[in-house]
Amino acid sequence: MRYAFIEAKKGIYPILLLCHILRVSCSGYYAWRGRPESQRALESRQLLAHIAGRMGALDSATAALAYGPICVLKGSVLAAIE
Numbered sequence: 001m002r003y004a005f006i007e008a009k010k011g012i013y014p015i016l017l018l019c020h021i022l023r024v025s026c027s028g029y030y031a032w033r034g035r036p037e038s039q040r041a042l043e044s045r046q047l048l049a050h051i052a053g054r055m056g057a058l059d060s061a062t063a064a065l066a067y068g069p070i071c072v073l074k075g076s077v078l079a080a081i082e
Helices: 002-009 015-022 027-035 039-057 063-068 074-079
Strands: none
Touching: 002 027, 015 027, 039 063
């Protein structure tokens, strides 16, 4: 999460300053940038897209009944909406 924050703010603030404030090493940040996306991050991104698609398609509460269930962990949904 810290590295993602640095990535989002690097155009506004120097990376060195962001790393110092968030108490992470610059080398750790650069290593993070070079890594492929984790399976969990990929699943979270897909879950958010799925939720957004369903929420955008709902005209009423009863329309939700037309969709089948999907299995996720409660913590995944809570983390995704925070």
